[in-house]
Amino acid sequence: MAxxxxxxxxxxxxxxxxxxxxxxxxTADVEFTFKGRTREQLLSxxxxxxxxxxxxxxxxxxxxxxxxxxxxxxVQQLLDNYLGAFQAIQNTYLKELTAARLGN
Numbered sequence: 001m002a003x004x005x006x007x008x009x010x011x012x013x014x015x016x017x018x019x020x021x022x023x024x025x026x027t028a029d030v031e032f033t034f035k036g037r038t039r040e041q042l043l044s045x046x047x048x049x050x051x052x053x054x055x056x057x058x059x060x061x062x063x064x065x066x067x068x069x070x071x072x073x074x075v076q077q078l079l080d081n082y083l084g085a086f087q088a089i090q091n092t093y094l095k096e097l098t099a100a101r102l103g104n
Contacts (some may be wrong), residue, residue, distance in 0.1 A: 010036050013062060018092045021084035033063035034093050042097065053079050053086045060093045 014034055019027035037045065045059055057075050068074040078085050 010038070012036050014096060016092050016096045018085075018088050020078075020082050020088050022082065027088075031065040032061045032089065032092070034061050034096065035059070037097060057086065057089055060089065 013036060015031055016034060017029040017031050020030050022028050048059075051059070054072050054075050057079070058072060061070065063070045066074075068077075
């Protein structure tokens with residue numbers, strides 16, 4: 001198994017698959033391009049008040065692998081049609097950003 005190269009300078013973006021819950025079908029994996037954050041930037045983002053779920057997703061991510069463009073209109077459509085999407089996106093982002101591993 002190859003070792004990951006480590007650098008003190010974090011990457012500005014990273015990709016991760018988000019398991020979006022699809023009613024009656026389980027989940028669909030959608031790859032998102034997420035924005036990297038320092039600890040202070042993450043705390044500032046999490047403490048922001050008055051943001052909608054669309055604002056939060058747009059602040060966490062910069063793209064996705066879907067055919068539709070990654071913009072506020074299509075993020076809103078995703079969140080309206082798949083009620084578990086916001087939680088799945090946020091959980092994946094925080095898990096990947098903080099390198100948290102469930103069960104360890």
